[in-house]
Amino acid sequence: MNATIAIASGKGGTGKTTVALNLAAVADQPVKLLDCDVEAPNDHLFIKPGRVEERVSMVMIPEFDQERCDGCGRCKQHCRFNAIAVLGGKPMLFPELCHSCGACVPVCPRGAISEAQRSIGVARRGTKDHISLIYGVLDVGEAKSPPLIGDVKSALKDGAEGIDGQEWTGLTIIDAPPGTSCPVVAAVKHSDYLLLVTEPTPFGLHDLRLAVGMAQALG
Structure with a gap:
């Protein structure tokens, strides 16, 4: 299967990470699992990949003379x-x-203005069995996660190299952040399928409706 499946939810704690992990675990082919909840990543706690590679994520800021x-x-x-x-x-x-x-x-x-760079976090990669896990860790106190999410998702760009230096054309599962704000949009956009996980509570239904609205807005 050659597809990108994003797992999201309107609120936290509904079980989207559980769904994402189990979909990756039962896949009968090599799969990339992207943990885009860079403010609180936890997929690696369950996958426990072997040797982990790390790349610093940088953003441009102006520097004044x-x-x-x-x-x-x-x-x-x-x-x-x-x-x-x-x-x-x-x-x-x-x-x-x-x-x-x-x-x-x-x-x-x-x-008098030139471009400088500053670090906002790191993107890490490790492999366990048939699962190649890529996840981001946002620096403490950093407010902007979408650029780091973009680095984690760089493996999805057609014709571009991923963090492992190789183009990927197989199955990709994205574990998105909770909510419906900018980090979630950055995580789920350009996916082939979006699976929304909710819970049987009034809060769960309310936030599910918000998530459906977000998905419809993204087309």
């Missing part, structure tokens, strides 16, 4: 996320608000 900067404030004006403030004629960055869009770099008339 204070000697070149004339304090015009254009970088601040073009930042949609209010990640830049100008205090005393000098720019100041709030890294946790920066979305790494790079819009501030070309608008600087003095060429």
Whole structure:
């Protein structure tokens, strides 16, 4: 089977990790299991892979040359996320608000902004039997998980190398984060199938409806 199956839920604690793990365990072919709940990954606690490879996940942030900067404030004006403030004629960055869009770099008339990188976490890979597990671990205090989820999912890109350096065209199972916000969207988009796991409670039904709405919005 050549497909990507995402396992998600409207709320936490419904059992989506249990479903994802068991689907991977009973597969009669090699399978990649992607744990995209990078804020609290736990698939590796059950799979217990052997030798684990690790890759640092980096995002771009602007770096200011204070000697070149004339304090015009254009970088601040073009930042949609209010990640830049100008205090005393000098720019100041709030890294946790920066979305790494790079819009501030070309608008600087003095060429005082360059691109730097900072770490937001790590992507890890290990293998156990027929399961190749890839999971992310977000740095403590880091607010933005979608870029790290993107690194975990890089194995799914057509014609691109995954974290193991090889293209993958087989069965992929994605264990998504709970909820319906940006991390979940980043995890489940471009999947062939989406399986929603819920529980028989009013809260479970409410959040299931939200998850169905999210899925419909993604098409």
